[in-house]
Amino acid sequence: MAHVKVADELCTVSLPAALLGERWTLLLLRQAFLGTRRFEDFQTSMDISRSVLTERLGTLVEEGILRREAYKDVRTRYEYRLTEKGLDLYPVLMALRKWGDRWMAPEEGPSFGLHHRTCGGDVGVHVSCEGCGAELTARDVRVTPLRDARA
Amino acid sequence: MAHVKVADELCTVSLPAALLGERWTLLLLRQAFLGTRRFEDFQTSMDISRSVLTERLGTLVEEGILRREAYKDVRTRYEYRLTEKGLDLYPVLMALRKWGDRWMAPEEGPSFGLHHRTCGGDVGVHVSCEGCGAELTARDVRVTPLRDARA
DNA sequence: AGCTAGGGTTCGGAATCCGAACCCAAGGGG
DNA sequence: CCCCTTGGGTTCGGATTCCGAACCCTAGCT
Secondary structure, eight states: OHHHHHHHHGGHHHHHOOOOOOSHHHHHHHHTTOOOOOHHHHHHHHHHOOOHHHHHHHHHHHHSEEEEEEEEESSEEEEEEEHHHTTTTHHHHHHHHHHHHTTTTOOOOOOOEEEEEOOOOBBEEEEEETTTTBOGGGGEEEEEEEESSSO | OOOOOOOOOOOTTHHHHHHHTTTHHHHHHHHHHOOOHHHHHHHHHOOHHHHHHHHHHHHHHHHTSSEEEEEEEEEEEEEEOHHHHHTTHHHHHHHHHHHHHTOOOOTTTOOOEEEEETTOOOOOEEEEETTOOBBGGGGEEEEOSSSOOOO
8 A cells, every 4th residue: 555645625534534623523523412402502511612613513504514493492592403414424423432432541431321222232333344244444445546646 | 312411531532532633633644544654745645734744743653543663765764654543543534434425525426445355345334233233323322421420 | 075855843924712701682570 | 661691692812823934954876
Protein backbone atom coordinates (compact mmCIF):
# COMPACT_ATOMS: atom_id res chain seq x y z
CA MET A 1 0.00 0.00 0.00
CA ALA A 2 2.03 2.90 -1.25
CA HIS A 3 0.61 6.27 -0.34
CA VAL A 4 -2.57 6.51 -2.35
CA LYS A 5 -3.49 10.05 -3.24
CA VAL A 6 -7.10 11.14 -3.65
CA ALA A 7 -8.80 14.41 -4.28
CA ASP A 8 -10.13 15.56 -0.94
CA GLU A 9 -13.20 17.26 -2.29
CA LEU A 10 -14.38 14.01 -3.77
CA CYS A 11 -13.46 11.61 -1.03
CA THR A 12 -16.32 10.13 0.93
CA VAL A 13 -14.16 9.93 4.00
CA SER A 14 -12.84 13.45 3.97
CA LEU A 15 -16.18 15.08 3.36
CA PRO A 16 -17.76 13.75 6.54
CA ALA A 17 -14.43 14.05 8.30
CA ALA A 18 -14.32 17.75 7.59
CA LEU A 19 -17.80 18.12 9.02
CA LEU A 20 -17.45 15.93 12.09
CA GLY A 21 -13.89 17.00 12.67
CA GLU A 22 -15.07 20.43 13.63
CA ARG A 23 -14.76 21.15 17.28
CA TRP A 24 -17.88 20.24 19.31
CA THR A 25 -19.72 18.54 16.49
CA LEU A 26 -19.08 14.99 17.67
CA LEU A 27 -19.92 15.88 21.24
CA LEU A 28 -23.07 17.53 20.08
CA LEU A 29 -24.07 14.39 18.25
CA ARG A 30 -23.34 12.26 21.27
CA GLN A 31 -25.71 14.43 23.25
CA ALA A 32 -28.31 14.21 20.52
CA PHE A 33 -28.14 10.42 20.57
CA LEU A 34 -28.47 10.52 24.33
CA GLY A 35 -31.73 12.34 23.89
CA THR A 36 -30.83 16.00 24.27
CA ARG A 37 -33.02 18.21 22.13
CA ARG A 38 -33.18 21.72 23.44
CA PHE A 39 -30.75 24.56 23.12
CA GLU A 40 -30.49 25.10 26.85
CA ASP A 41 -29.89 21.43 27.53
CA PHE A 42 -27.14 21.18 24.97
CA GLN A 43 -25.53 24.27 26.38
CA THR A 44 -25.49 23.19 29.99
CA SER A 45 -24.69 19.54 29.34
CA MET A 46 -21.68 20.26 27.15
CA ASP A 47 -20.49 23.49 28.61
CA ILE A 48 -20.09 25.07 25.20
CA SER A 49 -20.41 28.79 24.59
CA ARG A 50 -23.83 29.86 23.36
CA SER A 51 -22.56 31.56 20.24
CA VAL A 52 -20.62 28.53 19.08
CA LEU A 53 -23.54 26.27 19.92
CA THR A 54 -25.84 28.41 17.78
CA GLU A 55 -23.39 28.10 14.93
CA ARG A 56 -22.87 24.34 15.22
CA LEU A 57 -26.57 23.60 15.50
CA GLY A 58 -26.99 25.81 12.47
CA THR A 59 -24.56 23.91 10.28
CA LEU A 60 -25.94 20.56 11.41
CA VAL A 61 -29.40 21.73 10.42
CA GLU A 62 -28.10 23.00 7.08
CA GLU A 63 -26.43 19.67 6.50
CA GLY A 64 -29.71 17.95 7.20
CA ILE A 65 -28.40 16.04 10.19
CA LEU A 66 -30.64 17.80 12.66
CA ARG A 67 -34.10 19.24 12.15
CA ARG A 68 -35.29 22.31 14.05
CA GLU A 69 -38.86 21.94 15.08
CA ALA A 70 -41.27 24.07 17.06
CA TYR A 71 -43.41 22.37 19.64
CA LYS A 72 -45.79 23.41 22.37
CA ASP A 73 -44.62 23.18 25.95
CA VAL A 74 -46.35 25.74 28.09
CA ARG A 75 -45.58 27.92 25.09
CA THR A 76 -43.76 27.54 21.79
CA ARG A 77 -40.29 26.08 22.13
CA TYR A 78 -37.86 24.58 19.67
CA GLU A 79 -36.17 21.28 19.60
CA TYR A 80 -33.38 19.86 17.52
CA ARG A 81 -33.89 16.24 16.55
CA LEU A 82 -31.86 13.86 14.50
CA THR A 83 -33.08 13.32 10.96
CA GLU A 84 -32.71 10.00 9.19
CA LYS A 85 -29.36 11.20 7.89
CA GLY A 86 -28.40 12.05 11.44
CA LEU A 87 -29.58 8.77 12.90
CA ASP A 88 -27.55 7.03 10.28
CA LEU A 89 -24.41 8.34 11.99
CA TYR A 90 -25.04 5.88 14.80
CA PRO A 91 -22.38 3.41 13.65
CA VAL A 92 -19.79 6.18 13.71
CA LEU A 93 -20.60 7.05 17.30
CA MET A 94 -20.73 3.40 18.30
CA ALA A 95 -17.37 2.72 16.66
CA LEU A 96 -15.99 5.68 18.53
CA ARG A 97 -17.36 4.38 21.77
CA LYS A 98 -16.03 0.88 21.24
CA TRP A 99 -12.61 2.34 20.66
CA GLY A 100 -12.95 4.60 23.66
CA ASP A 101 -13.97 1.66 25.82
CA ARG A 102 -10.93 -0.25 24.79
CA TRP A 103 -8.26 2.44 24.75
CA MET A 104 -9.33 5.39 26.82
CA ALA A 105 -11.64 4.00 29.44
CA PRO A 106 -11.13 5.37 32.94
CA GLU A 107 -10.54 2.88 35.76
CA GLU A 108 -14.19 2.78 36.66
CA GLY A 109 -15.24 1.77 33.19
CA PRO A 110 -17.56 3.57 30.79
CA SER A 111 -20.08 6.03 32.13
CA PHE A 112 -23.10 4.41 30.58
CA GLY A 113 -24.08 1.04 29.27
CA LEU A 114 -25.70 0.21 25.96
CA HIS A 115 -27.89 -2.82 25.53
CA HIS A 116 -30.23 -4.29 23.01
CA ARG A 117 -33.66 -3.21 24.14
CA THR A 118 -35.33 -6.53 23.52
CA CYS A 119 -32.70 -9.11 24.50
CA GLY A 120 -30.36 -7.15 26.74
CA GLY A 121 -27.22 -8.12 24.80
CA ASP A 122 -24.18 -5.90 24.37
CA VAL A 123 -23.88 -3.62 21.38
CA GLY A 124 -21.09 -4.50 18.97
CA VAL A 125 -19.61 -2.83 15.91
CA HIS A 126 -18.04 -4.96 13.23
CA VAL A 127 -16.27 -4.39 9.96
CA SER A 128 -16.97 -7.40 7.83
CA CYS A 129 -17.01 -8.61 4.27
CA GLU A 130 -20.45 -8.39 2.66
CA GLY A 131 -19.46 -11.29 0.47
CA CYS A 132 -18.05 -13.97 2.72
CA GLY A 133 -18.94 -12.47 6.09
CA ALA A 134 -15.42 -12.56 7.50
CA GLU A 135 -14.45 -9.97 10.08
CA LEU A 136 -11.99 -7.52 8.50
CA THR A 137 -9.10 -5.41 9.70
CA ALA A 138 -7.27 -2.72 7.73
CA ARG A 139 -4.82 -5.34 6.54
CA ASP A 140 -7.49 -7.49 4.93
CA VAL A 141 -8.75 -4.71 2.72
CA ARG A 142 -7.49 -3.69 -0.69
CA VAL A 143 -7.82 -0.03 -1.68
CA THR A 144 -8.47 0.67 -5.35
CA PRO A 145 -8.42 4.26 -6.56
CA LEU A 146 -11.41 4.63 -8.86
CA ARG A 147 -10.54 7.95 -10.45
CA ASP A 148 -8.50 11.03 -9.85
CA ALA A 149 -5.65 8.98 -8.57
CA ARG A 150 -2.36 10.66 -9.26
CA ALA A 151 0.52 8.93 -7.54
CA MET B 1 -35.02 8.76 26.46
CA ALA B 2 -34.95 11.96 28.42
CA HIS B 3 -31.73 13.87 28.11
CA VAL B 4 -29.19 11.72 29.88
CA LYS B 5 -26.40 13.72 31.41
CA VAL B 6 -22.88 12.32 31.76
CA ALA B 7 -19.60 13.67 32.93
CA ASP B 8 -17.61 14.44 29.84
CA GLU B 9 -14.25 13.63 31.31
CA LEU B 10 -15.37 10.11 31.98
CA CYS B 11 -17.36 9.36 28.89
CA THR B 12 -15.82 6.92 26.46
CA VAL B 13 -17.44 8.70 23.58
CA SER B 14 -16.37 12.22 24.44
CA LEU B 15 -12.78 11.32 25.18
CA PRO B 16 -12.08 10.03 21.68
CA ALA B 17 -14.42 12.64 20.25
CA ALA B 18 -12.32 15.39 21.76
CA LEU B 19 -9.25 13.88 20.20
CA LEU B 20 -10.61 13.07 16.76
CA GLY B 21 -12.76 16.16 16.69
CA GLU B 22 -9.68 18.28 16.40
CA ARG B 23 -9.26 19.79 13.00
CA TRP B 24 -7.19 17.64 10.62
CA THR B 25 -6.94 14.64 12.86
CA LEU B 26 -9.51 12.54 11.01
CA LEU B 27 -8.05 13.48 7.64
CA LEU B 28 -4.63 12.61 8.89
CA LEU B 29 -5.86 9.20 9.94
CA ARG B 30 -7.51 8.65 6.61
CA GLN B 31 -4.18 9.31 4.96
CA ALA B 32 -2.44 7.01 7.38
CA PHE B 33 -4.85 4.19 6.54
CA LEU B 34 -4.27 4.88 2.87
CA GLY B 35 -0.61 4.23 3.43
CA THR B 36 0.90 7.66 3.90
CA ARG B 37 3.82 7.60 6.28
CA ARG B 38 6.12 10.49 5.70
CA PHE B 39 5.91 14.08 6.81
CA GLU B 40 6.26 15.43 3.29
CA ASP B 41 3.62 13.11 1.91
CA PHE B 42 1.12 14.03 4.59
CA GLN B 43 1.80 17.66 3.98
CA THR B 44 1.35 17.63 0.24
CA SER B 45 -1.53 15.17 0.15
CA MET B 46 -3.63 17.03 2.67
CA ASP B 47 -2.52 20.56 2.02
CA ILE B 48 -2.12 21.28 5.70
CA SER B 49 0.33 23.82 7.05
CA ARG B 50 3.61 22.34 8.22
CA SER B 51 3.41 23.76 11.70
CA VAL B 52 -0.04 22.34 12.36
CA LEU B 53 0.99 19.03 10.85
CA THR B 54 3.95 18.83 13.21
CA GLU B 55 1.63 19.47 16.10
CA ARG B 56 -1.03 16.95 15.07
CA LEU B 57 1.48 14.22 14.37
CA GLY B 58 2.94 15.02 17.75
CA THR B 59 -0.30 14.57 19.67
CA LEU B 60 -1.14 11.39 17.78
CA VAL B 61 2.26 10.00 18.71
CA GLU B 62 1.75 11.06 22.33
CA GLU B 63 -1.62 9.37 22.33
CA GLY B 64 0.00 6.22 21.05
CA ILE B 65 -1.97 6.17 17.83
CA LEU B 66 1.04 6.71 15.62
CA ARG B 67 4.61 5.63 16.16
CA ARG B 68 7.53 7.70 14.85
CA GLU B 69 10.22 5.49 13.51
CA ALA B 70 13.56 6.11 11.83
CA TYR B 71 14.38 4.06 8.78
CA LYS B 72 17.09 4.01 6.17
CA ASP B 73 16.28 5.27 2.73
CA VAL B 74 19.37 6.66 1.06
CA ARG B 75 19.85 8.18 4.50
CA THR B 76 17.92 8.30 7.76
CA ARG B 77 14.31 9.31 7.36
CA TYR B 78 11.32 9.10 9.63
CA GLU B 79 7.98 7.55 9.16
CA TYR B 80 4.77 7.69 11.11
CA ARG B 81 2.96 4.40 11.28
CA LEU B 82 -0.24 3.33 12.92
CA THR B 83 0.16 1.43 16.16
CA GLU B 84 -2.23 -1.29 17.22
CA LYS B 85 -4.26 1.37 18.97
CA GLY B 86 -4.29 3.35 15.77
CA LEU B 87 -5.19 0.42 13.55
CA ASP B 88 -8.06 -0.25 15.90
CA LEU B 89 -9.64 3.00 14.73
CA TYR B 90 -10.41 1.32 11.42
CA PRO B 91 -14.09 0.76 12.21
CA VAL B 92 -14.49 4.47 12.93
CA LEU B 93 -13.07 5.41 9.56
CA MET B 94 -15.10 2.73 7.80
CA ALA B 95 -18.28 3.88 9.50
CA LEU B 96 -17.48 7.40 8.40
CA ARG B 97 -16.93 6.25 4.86
CA LYS B 98 -20.14 4.25 4.75
CA TRP B 99 -22.02 7.29 5.86
CA GLY B 100 -20.19 9.48 3.39
CA ASP B 101 -20.99 7.05 0.59
CA ARG B 102 -24.63 7.18 1.40
CA TRP B 103 -25.13 10.85 2.20
CA MET B 104 -22.37 12.93 0.73
CA ALA B 105 -21.18 11.00 -2.29
CA PRO B 106 -20.51 13.10 -5.39
CA GLU B 107 -22.28 12.16 -8.61
CA GLU B 108 -19.37 10.07 -9.78
CA GLY B 109 -19.41 7.92 -6.69
CA PRO B 110 -16.67 7.41 -4.13
CA SER B 111 -13.08 8.07 -5.12
CA PHE B 112 -11.76 4.68 -4.16
CA GLY B 113 -13.09 1.22 -3.65
CA LEU B 114 -12.53 -1.11 -0.72
CA HIS B 115 -12.63 -4.85 -1.11
CA HIS B 116 -11.84 -7.91 0.89
CA ARG B 117 -8.38 -8.89 -0.24
CA THR B 118 -9.09 -12.59 -0.47
CA CYS B 119 -12.65 -12.79 -1.78
CA GLY B 120 -13.18 -9.38 -3.38
CA GLY B 121 -16.39 -8.65 -1.47
CA ASP B 122 -17.51 -5.20 -0.36
CA VAL B 123 -16.58 -3.93 3.07
CA GLY B 124 -19.51 -3.43 5.42
CA VAL B 125 -19.88 -1.91 8.88
CA HIS B 126 -22.61 -3.16 11.15
CA VAL B 127 -23.91 -2.34 14.58
CA SER B 128 -25.32 -5.52 15.97
CA CYS B 129 -26.27 -7.24 19.18
CA GLU B 130 -23.53 -9.47 20.57
CA GLY B 131 -26.20 -11.60 22.13
CA CYS B 132 -28.78 -12.32 19.46
CA GLY B 133 -26.93 -10.99 16.43
CA ALA B 134 -29.69 -8.64 15.30
CA GLU B 135 -28.69 -5.51 13.42
CA LEU B 136 -29.31 -2.48 15.66
CA THR B 137 -30.26 1.14 15.14
CA ALA B 138 -30.24 3.89 17.77
CA ARG B 139 -33.86 3.10 18.56
CA ASP B 140 -33.14 -0.50 19.46
CA VAL B 141 -30.62 0.41 22.11
CA ARG B 142 -31.28 1.24 25.73
CA VAL B 143 -28.88 3.64 27.44
CA THR B 144 -28.23 3.02 31.13
CA PRO B 145 -26.19 5.57 33.05
CA LEU B 146 -23.76 3.57 35.17
CA ARG B 147 -22.59 6.33 37.49
CA ASP B 148 -22.35 10.05 37.69
CA ALA B 149 -25.77 10.42 36.23
CA ARG B 150 -27.48 13.54 37.44
CA ALA B 151 -30.69 14.10 35.55
C1' DA C 1 32.01 23.92 -2.31
C1' DG C 2 27.58 24.35 -3.44
C1' DC C 3 22.84 22.23 -4.31
C1' DT C 4 19.05 19.48 -2.98
C1' DA C 5 15.65 16.90 -0.04
C1' DG C 6 13.43 15.69 4.10
C1' DG C 7 11.81 17.18 8.25
C1' DG C 8 11.18 20.57 11.01
C1' DT C 9 10.80 25.57 13.70
C1' DT C 10 9.58 30.47 13.85
C1' DC C 11 7.30 34.18 12.72
C1' DG C 12 3.05 37.88 12.08
C1' DG C 13 -1.48 38.34 10.48
C1' DA C 14 -6.21 36.10 9.86
C1' DA C 15 -9.83 33.21 11.35
C1' DT C 16 -12.13 30.95 15.52
C1' DC C 17 -13.43 30.52 20.09
C1' DC C 18 -14.78 31.99 24.43
C1' DG C 19 -17.45 34.28 28.41
C1' DA C 20 -20.28 37.80 29.58
C1' DA C 21 -23.62 40.93 28.58
C1' DC C 22 -27.49 42.08 26.06
C1' DC C 23 -32.14 41.31 23.44
C1' DC C 24 -36.88 39.75 22.84
C1' DA C 25 -41.29 37.45 23.19
C1' DA C 26 -44.72 35.17 26.14
C1' DG C 27 -46.58 33.78 30.33
C1' DG C 28 -47.39 34.51 35.51
C1' DG C 29 -47.75 37.06 39.79
C1' DG C 30 -49.04 40.99 42.47
C1' DC D 1 -50.73 47.08 34.42
C1' DC D 2 -46.00 46.30 35.38
C1' DC D 3 -42.34 43.60 36.39
C1' DC D 4 -39.97 39.02 36.60
C1' DT D 5 -38.64 34.73 34.57
C1' DT D 6 -37.43 31.44 30.86
C1' DG D 7 -35.98 29.74 26.43
C1' DG D 8 -33.44 30.81 22.68
C1' DG D 9 -30.64 33.53 20.74
C1' DT D 10 -27.18 37.79 19.13
C1' DT D 11 -23.26 40.90 19.94
C1' DC D 12 -18.97 42.11 21.64
C1' DG D 13 -13.83 42.37 22.94
C1' DG D 14 -10.11 39.61 24.18
C1' DA D 15 -7.64 35.04 24.04
C1' DT D 16 -6.55 30.94 21.03
C1' DT D 17 -5.55 28.62 17.19
C1' DC D 18 -4.52 28.47 12.25
C1' DC D 19 -2.26 29.56 8.34
C1' DG D 20 1.47 30.65 4.72
C1' DA D 21 5.91 31.94 4.09
C1' DA D 22 10.41 32.10 5.39
C1' DC D 23 14.04 30.14 7.71
C1' DC D 24 17.16 26.20 9.74
C1' DC D 25 19.86 21.91 9.85
C1' DT D 26 21.79 17.67 8.22
C1' DA D 27 23.45 14.34 4.67
C1' DG D 28 24.37 12.96 0.48
C1' DC D 29 25.43 14.03 -4.54
C1' DT D 30 28.15 16.41 -8.23
